[in-house]
Amino acid sequence: MVTEQPDVSPGRRLDAGDPNQALRADIRRLGTLLGQTLARQEGPPLLDLVEEIRALVRTDAERAATRLGAMDVTTGTQLARAFSTYFHLANVTEQVHRARDLRRQRATQGGWLDQAAKLIAERGVPTDEIAAAARRLAVRPVFTAHPTEAARRSILSKLRAVADELDAESAAAILYGATESPQTERRLAELIDLLWQTDELRLDRPDPTDEARNAIYYLRDLYSDAAPQVLDDLTDTLRTLGVETAPTSRPLTFGTWIGGDRDGNPFVTPRVTRDVLMIQHEHGIQATEAAMDALINEISVSRRLRGVSLDLSASLAKDLDALPEVPQRFRRTNAEEPYRLKARCIKAKLANTRRRLGQGTAHVPGRDYRGSDELLADLELLRASLARNSGQLTAVGRLASVIRTVASFGLHLATMDVREHAEAHHTVLAQMYARIGEVADYNTLSRAERTKLLSDELTGRRPLSSLDTPLTEAARRTFDVFTTIREAQQRFGTEVIESYIISMTLGVDDVLAAAVLAREAGLIDVHSHKAHIGLVPLLETPAELDAGGELLDEMLSLPAYRALVAARGDVQEVMLGYSDSNKEAGITTSQWSIHRAQRALRDVAARHGVRLRLFHGRGGTVGRGGGPTHEAILAQPYNTLDGSIKVTEQGEVISDKYTIPALARENLELTVAAVLQATLLHTTSRVSTQALTRWDAAMDTTSAAAYTAYRELVEDPDLPAYFWASTPTELLGALNIGSRPAKRPNTGAGLSGLRAIPWVFGWTQSRQIVPGWYGVGTGLAAAREAGLAGIWPRCTGAGSSSGRSCPTWR
Secondary structure, three states: OOOOOOOOOOOOEOOOOHHHHHHHHHHHHHHHHHHHHHHHHHHHHHHHHHHHHHHHHOOOOOHHHHHOOOOHHHHHHHHHHHHHHHHHHHHHHHHHEEEEEEEHHHHHHOHHHHHHHHHHHHHHHOHHHHHHHHHEEEEEEEEEOOOOOOHHHHHHHHHHHHHHHHHHHHHHHHOOOOOOOHHHHHHHHHHHHHHHHOOOOOOOOOOOOOOHHHHHHHHHHHHHHHHHHHHHHHHHHHHHOOOOOOOOOEEEEEOOOOEEEEEOOOOOOOOHHHHHHHHHHHHHHHHHHHHHHHHHHHOOOOOOOOOOOOHHHHHHHHHHHHHOOOOHHHHHOOOHHEEEEEEHHHHHHHHHHHHHHHOOOOOOOEEEEOOOHHHHHHHHHHHHHHHHHHOOOHOOOOHHHHHHHHHHHOOOOOOOEEEEHHHHHHHHHHHHHHOOOOOHHHHHHOHHHHHHHHHHHHHOOOOOOOOOOOOOOOHHHHHHHHHHHHHHHHOOHHHHHHEEEOOOOOHHHHHHHHHHHHHOOOOOOOOEEOOEEEEEEEEOOOOHHOOOHHHHHHEEEEEHHHOOOHHOOOOEEEEEEEEHHHHHHHHEEEHHHHHHHHHHHHHHHHHHOOOEEEEEEOOOOHHHOOHHHHHHHHHOOOOOOEEEEEEEEOOOHHHHHOOOOHHHHHHHHHHHHHHHHHHOOOOOOOOOHHHHHHHHHHHHHHHHHHHHHHHHHHHOOOOOOOHHOOOOOHHHOOOOOOOOOOOOOOOOOOOEEEEEHHHHHHHHHHOHHHHHOOOOOHHHHHHHHHOOOOOOOOOOOOOOOOOOOOOOOO
């Protein structure tokens, strides 16, 4: 694959010097092995062609274009696959070396949590404030199935195997001074052969359950490696600050939209939601069983040598009576080892839980688990008994780590969010009101009239619907989702679904419409202070973002809705949409609108005595809110992070962040560290009110000019023709990379109905990146012409001793 042939013979010492030199050497090495694969699998002519084209594009682009244009489809496909495979290998090698660099930095400088703890200690934050912030800490990455990951899992798993080989070889070199071995070389060659023989393209479009299995692939890895490390590191960091935390706390959990995101995806039905939850539980139970096996092997404490708490003894006796399926062999061999025997009883309950879920039978307390609370209670009995009987090190060590992990993932691995378009709820209500004949034409009501009608409905006690209420098929599917949520919570536990997101929320009536349907399904009830789900408005366009504060104020001013928020612990979640606001207004106005919306939402929530939880719908590219997570969190307006945050993880970002365990740990830790730091250190503005006012004026000017320039582009009548001709977006719908259609239904052939993700993806594939920059220069020029340039201070950098990010206005 490359003309430079490095010495990769057995016995060559690995380069332990310049990391860039080592990276280049590993890329050349894998390139050589790929070249051997091409010659072995397809014959030397393909390798010669690859080298010819590689040389031509460097020296004579015109000849290269002519050569490629004359190539037949079969040869061109093989050539494209060869280069694609090479770049796959180069990328994963870069990830491996990035992980090595991070490990070296951690050894000498500490991790992100260490840096945050240093800043918190330097600021002299009182211990009670740190403890309160630790109790509120709730970080949740949310995995979505948005189709920007084109690689199949079969490809990703083989690349992960290549990474594991390179990593193991590096570790051996550090520990033992080992050299490259023939075994490693043969294994790498074998993996590259398999990579070449694996089709990069899916035969058919994945359905939501396929997408769920793909997410579970990463969640299981996180369960076994990165998440426990981060949770343990957080515990140790807080301990250095004088704060002890309970292992059952949940500072880090995971979420998913897969199987719950119905907005524009007709394939996400109520049955799919149930199926995905079942798949998650199958894997969650397996992961928990593996954790119990590790405890059984480790905690071999004998009651003949150490005492056991009365609570544990009583619980164990009760379990053995209720669980005849625990084999007699273990009852006999572990008779004097109560911790092992209790762990075996937990495993028996897990097996019963799997059986109950599969058969759809009722939960039997003491024989199986519904949710994770009962499981955590059993594990806490073990920990408390050890702590009181000379097992303190194990109680705060291995066992506490297992409890923290189980608390983080539960039996469901990730909490599912359900999302639906606001208009879908109004469609259902129009049919319900038509049945009872109370409203002549619901669809003609103004938003204010709808708000009054639905607010009164929430405070009433009558049922608006019945089992035989006639609904169209589409309306029935929308309404049945609420029933599915209720049934899922009864079957799996309340933590499996916590939030219901309303896309394209334009008014309070959009939120109340979902609330009324939730009441009809038995999920919420104002009179009994019941709210089994939280209702989440999604603000997706600049207009909605600008009006976000007014919307929240109106929502919380309604007594019925405020009662529901109180029933949810006085927490209101609001989701901020990055992609659609960027598509409509450009990156400058999108980012400024989101920033201002956070300020307004923060102030309104504070006035109503409500804790605000912001859900950032960020994508991977800059045009969809992507960028360094640590800096992005620290750059939020002051006091908007009160310990809690949700952030989407989408498409190729998931594989980039979480394929390599060291990178997964890094990404989780930097997110948790940034939230902890912002919660404790960014509670007031870092600048004066006068300076903030000047900077706001500068951003208003910049945003207005950038918006005008961007709208001139997207409204140009020639843009659609150019976009479809210069980007591969038309082909995205034919690619089997996601279950959701690329266009919104009934929107015609123009760009307006194109979803934000293929809009950004198309520009990115053609390397034009319009959503990431267009209009910015015009906006900055306008600020300069208005005499506003130079008012921002020099950027201090996120890694500086001040802990600030850039820019510094908040």
